[in-house]
Amino acid sequence: xxxxxxxxxxxxLLLSLLSGCWSRRxxxxxxxxxxxxxxxxxxxxxxxxxxxxxxxxxxxxxSGNRTPVTVYETTGSTIFEAIRKITTKSSREIxxxxxxxxxxxxxxxxxxxxxxxxxxxxxxxxxxxxxVIVAKGATASDVLKVLTPIEKIPANYLYLAxxxxxxxxxxxxxxxxxxxxxxxxxxxxxxxxxxxxVIGKQISQTQKNVESIEPPxxxxxxxxxxxxxxxxxxxxxxxxxxxxxxxTNNVESTVGAIACPGGGKIAVEVIKSKTKIKGKVRNxxxxxxxxxxxxxxxxxxxxxxDMTKRETISELEYAAKLRVEKIIKNTIKKVQSxxxxxxxxxxxxxxxxxxAAWKTLKxxxxxxxxxxxxxxxxxxxxxxxxxxxxxxxxEGVE
Amino acid sequence: xxxxxxxxxxxxxxxVLMNRRVYKQTLVAxxxxxxxxxxxxxxxxxNNHVQTEPLKDKLEDNLxxxxxxxxxxxxxxxxxxxxxxxxxxxxxxxxxxxxxxxxLITDFILDSQTQGNHAxxxxxxxxxxxxxxxxxxxxxNLGDHKEITDFAGLYSNLxxxxxxxxxxxxxxxxxxxxxxxxxxxxxxxxxQSVVRGPQEGFTETLRxxxxxxxxxxxxxxxxxxxxxxxxxxxTDVAIMYxxxxxxxxxxxxxxxxxxxxxxxxxLESGYIEELIQDEAYSPFPTVSNTERPDSVAAELLEGRxxxxxxxxxxxxxxxxxxxxxxxxxxxxxxxADISTLLRIIRFISLxxxxxxxxxxxxxxxxxxELLPTQLLISLAAQREGVPFPAFIEALMMEVTFExxxxxxxxxxxxxxxxxxxxxxxVIGQAAVEAGIVSASMVIVVSITAISSFxxxxxxxxxSIRMIRFVIMGLAAAFGIFGIVVAMIALVLHLCSLRSFGIxxxxxxxxFIPADHKDTIFRFPHWxxxxxxxxxxxxxxxxELMSRxxxxxx
Numbered sequence: 001x002x003x004x005x006x007x008x009x010x011x012x013l014l015l016s017l018l019s020g021c022w023s024r025r026x027x028x029x030x031x032x033x034x035x036x037x038x039x040x041x042x043x044x045x046x047x048x049x050x051x052x053x054x055x056x057x058x059x060x061x062x063s064g065n066r067t068p069v070t071v072y073e074t075t076g077s078t079i080f081e082a083i084r085k086i087t088t089k090s091s092r093e094i095x096x097x098x099x100x101x102x103x104x105x106x107x108x109x110x111x112x113x114x115x116x117x118x119x120x121x122x123x124x125x126x127x128x129x130x131x132v133i134v135a136k137g138a139t140a141s142d143v144l145k146v147l148t149p150i151e152k153i154p155a156n157y158l159y160l161a162x163x164x165x166x167x168x169x170x171x172x173x174x175x176x177x178x179x180x181x182x183x184x185x186x187x188x189x190x191x192x193x194x195x196x197x198v199i200g201k202q203i204s205q206t207q208k209n210v211e212s213i214e215p216p217x218x219x220x221x222x223x224x225x226x227x228x229x230x231x232x233x234x235x236x237x238x239x240x241x242x243x244x245x246x247x248t249n250n251v252e253s254t255v256g257a258i259a260c261p262g263g264g265k266i267a268v269e270v271i272k273s274k275t276k277i278k279g280k281v282r283n284x285x286x287x288x289x290x291x292x293x294x295x296x297x298x299x300x301x302x303x304x305x306d307m308t309k310r311e312t313i314s315e316l317e318y319a320a321k322l323r324v325e326k327i328i329k330n331t332i333k334k335v336q337s338x339x340x341x342x343x344x345x346x347x348x349x350x351x352x353x354x355x356a357a358w359k360t361l362k363x364x365x366x367x368x369x370x371x372x373x374x375x376x377x378x379x380x381x382x383x384x385x386x387x388x389x390x391x392x393x394x395e396g397v398e
Numbered sequence: 399x400x401x402x403x404x405x406x407x408x409x410x411x412x413x414v415l416m417n418r419r420v421y422k423q424t425l426v427a428x429x430x431x432x433x434x435x436x437x438x439x440x441x442x443x444x445n446n447h448v449q450t451e452p453l454k455d456k457l458e459d460n461l462x463x464x465x466x467x468x469x470x471x472x473x474x475x476x477x478x479x480x481x482x483x484x485x486x487x488x489x490x491x492x493x494x495x496x497x498x499x500x501x502l503i504t505d506f507i508l509d510s511q512t513q514g515n516h517a518x519x520x521x522x523x524x525x526x527x528x529x530x531x532x533x534x535x536x537x538x539n540l541g542d543h544k545e546i547t548d549f550a551g552l553y554s555n556l557x558x559x560x561x562x563x564x565x566x567x568x569x570x571x572x573x574x575x576x577x578x579x580x581x582x583x584x585x586x587x588x589x590q591s592v593v594r595g596p597q598e599g600f601t602e603t604l605r606x607x608x609x610x611x612x613x614x615x616x617x618x619x620x621x622x623x624x625x626x627x628x629x630x631x632x633t634d635v636a637i638m639y640x641x642x643x644x645x646x647x648x649x650x651x652x653x654x655x656x657x658x659x660x661x662x663x664x665l666e667s668g669y670i671e672e673l674i675q676d677e678a679y680s681p682f683p684t685v686s687n688t689e690r691p692d693s694v695a696a697e698l699l700e701g702r703x704x705x706x707x708x709x710x711x712x713x714x715x716x717x718x719x720x721x722x723x724x725x726x727x728x729x730x731x732x733x734a735d736i737s738t739l740l741r742i743i744r745f746i747s748l749x750x751x752x753x754x755x756x757x758x759x760x761x762x763x764x765x766x767e768l769l770p771t772q773l774l775i776s777l778a779a780q781r782e783g784v785p786f787p788a789f790i791e792a793l794m795m796e797v798t799f800e801x802x803x804x805x806x807x808x809x810x811x812x813x814x815x816x817x818x819x820x821x822x823x824v825i826g827q828a829a830v831e832a833g834i835v836s837a838s839m840v841i842v843v844s845i846t847a848i849s850s851f852x853x854x855x856x857x858x859x860x861s862i863r864m865i866r867f868v869i870m871g872l873a874a875a876f877g878i879f880g881i882v883v884a885m886i887a888l889v890l891h892l893c894s895l896r897s898f899g900i901x902x903x904x905x906x907x908x909f910i911p912a913d914h915k916d917t918i919f920r921f922p923h924w925x926x927x928x929x930x931x932x933x934x935x936x937x938x939x940x941e942l943m944s945r946x947x948x949x950x951x
Binding site: 001005023024025026027028030032034052054055057058095097098100125127153156 | 762763775874877
């Protein structure tokens with residue numbers, strides 16, 4: 001028994017020595033990358049990596065005169081090479097598992113991104129829960145070099161701002177890598193990514209930027225970047241982007257203004273929105289039905305209207321319905337006429353409805369899409385009108 | 399002679415040149431030889447006190463022998479008295495000072511012999527038997543009495559506090575029950591205190607302890623068997639069970655295992671525990687102990703056997719299940735819902751106490767991707783400038799804590815405060831500020847330490863403390879994979895254990911749904927309809943109650 005036990009124990013100890021703590025990495029040996037930007041370079045890629053300097057972010061007494069993140073810029077013929085090259089500049093091994101954003105430079109996006117994405121989908125260390133965004137009118141490197149107020153980590157700012165604007169304002173898309181790849185490979189849908197702009201590029205890269213009460217340089221999401229397969233072909237403005245979110249059922253909450261019957265405006269808050277896309281093929285012609293069901297609250301009344309009456313609410317519901325339908329129609333028309341690329345997934349809806357017809361339609365789906373017939377039918381219910389019934393303007397006037 | 403004497407070969411000049419076979423023989427022969435010698439010495443030593451020699455006729459001879467063999471110890475009091483008509487009958491009263499109740503002896507034996515009720519009876523007793531009977535009836539005043547015929551009986555009675563009466567001309571004597579010594583009075587149990595429930599704990603005196611259990615269970619079926627274990631100490635060990643509820647085979651097994659014990663002394667129930675447990679090489683205790691009479695009563699009612707040992711307030715309970723270490727007496731006195739919640743907390747604590755530091759090591763050195771980004775950054779910031787790997791850091795803190803805990807138990811009370819002041823320095827903020835450990839590690843070690851106190855069975859908590867270090871090592875070498883492997887091994891081991899034949903992990907493995915009334919959940923008493931099934935198989939109905947109902951209007 002003792003013999004067996006001692007043999008077992010020694011084998012066990014030797015085994016643990018054999019592995020030699022393989023793949024062990026202490027926290028202070030990691031360079032935690034939170035943002036990566038990929039740009040076109042002369043021969044290959046220019047990769048910009050935003051790495052956290054933990055001591056400046058979480059320590060009880062940050063020194064204050066160092067930036068909370070450091071950006072490494074390297075070039076390589078492949079992404080992987082470029083990332084590994086960082087070790088020539090950095091004391092720590094770059095750790096990609098906590099990546100929050102992947103920024104793609106406009107120039108590279110126009111050329112096509114699928115080659116650049118392979119490393120990120122293949123590498124085991126990178127998780128696919130970060131957002132992919134496109135730098136509009138800038139390079140990815142510019143985007144990652146902006147120091148942001150409140151959030152010490154700019155990549156975190158990009159992540160959180162995108163997340164909250166998608167949840168509360170709607171005209172952005174939180175697309176993760178796996179969703180992007182699905183869209184690129186799908187025959188009936190093309191990707192659209194959120195676009196980010198850099199304002200005040202020169203000053204934004206210095207500590208000075210975050211020293212003033214209104215930072216002169218900042219990052220701002222503005223609409224969507226539209227891709228055909230993996231190539232950037234155009235942009236959607238804010239209103240169109242909101243329409244895109246309605247169609248793809250990505251609106252959680254947003255605010256819109258509707259006109260009062262007697263002049264003035266009313267702001268309504270969307271609290272629930274559900275969109276269903278139904279495709280059908282009639283006489284070889286594809287047709288799309290978009291049904292939107294929404295619930296709204298009244299958030300602001302700037303006109304003289306009696307909110308206590310049921311008829312008023314019905315009128316408002318009708319106006320809101322028209323508003324949403326208009327937004328959606330305008331978006332589809334714009335995409336049909338200008339961009340001629342199906343970013344809404346109508347092709348997929350047709351595929352689901354009539355797989356046989358889809359086989360022929362998909363041959364020239366982009367042309368079919370440009371002439372596609374569609375019906376939009378929204379139904380809006382106003383649930384609450386807030387803590388006051390009639391606006392105090394009205395009461396004061398009477 | 400040549401083949402009997404093991405030293406023969408060693409003494410030969412050509413010993414070194416011997417062939418392998420013979421050499422082996424000597425190697426085997428030697429230890430058994432020394433064992434034989436030890437055995438003889440042992441017998442000799444113990445025989446010093448265990449004499450089966452019968453008593454002698456002449457009082458003088460008996461007394462001389464006693465004086466001789468007890469080495470004339472001062473605390474052995476021998477009083478020679480004459481009584482009967484004209485003080486002809488010559489007798490001796492022998493007792494151990496301090497163990498026997500002196501007042502009782504003076505009141506009933508020495509006084510009554512001269513002026514008491516029985517004096518005349520003795521006076522008129524003429525023949526031998528009558529005289530002895532008269533003496534017996536004298537001793538009867540004291541309750542318990544036995545007739546002794548040999549020195550073994552004499553010594554064991556004398557040294558356990560009884561008074562021995564010897565009469566000249568008789569090869570027999572009487573032992574009267576006069577036990578009475580200064581013992582610790584019943585006080586609050588130290589290790590198992592409760593907020594609600596009885597506040598009395600066992601003492602060091604066996605008889606007090608058995609009486610405390612009797613007071614809880616007034617049933618003729620509460621049976622008690624006492625035996626003496628320990629060749630030199632002759633410690634009284636009692637087994638207690640409720641006939642009709644207990645599984646007779648378990649009682650037999652307990653009896654057999656206690657009967658097998660051959661040791662010089664039993665000083666605490668821990669001796670017995672180690673000598674009768676099922677699995678000698680296991681970190682987990684398969685015998686539990688308690689110092690609460692109410693706990694013992696509850697266990698007896700479930701069909702378990704209690705082993706009470708004289709000289710210690712800790713009573714052993716067999717068979718013991720894994721779950722026993724997570725049940726406290728108070729669970730049954732509080733309301734059922736809070737007891738259930740507390741049990742869940744105890745299981746969480748078990749988990750934290752066992753794998754807390756290991757998980758911290760594994761996650762921060764192997765699986766950083768498991769942490770939320772913000773947490774990772776803040777942990778990384780804390781580790782900036784910490785010179786040691788997380789494993790060494792954790793090991794240092796854990797060892798420091800164990801040292802502190804040990805110091806807290808062993809040191810004399812008055813210097814306790816000094817140690818606790820220094821202790822908070824080495825394990826707290828000062829260690830962090832010195833840059834030796836990270837602040838998060840202090841938190842991990844602290845929560846681990848606190849969790850290990852939550853596990854109610856102290857002996858189980860000790861096992862968990864030991865296992866923790868092994869799992870930490872595995873986590874440092876293999877990450878979470880190591881922890882998982884350790885957990886699998888642990889569960890396998892736990893499932894292989896038995897306590898007096900009962901699977902240690904029951905009712906989890908084997909899974910017995912009916913017994914889950916009192917495991918993770920503590921059902922209300924009106925729902926605890928049956929006793930645990932494996933422990934007891936014939937008398938399983940505990941109660942015939944249904945949920946209390948509201949009065950009808």
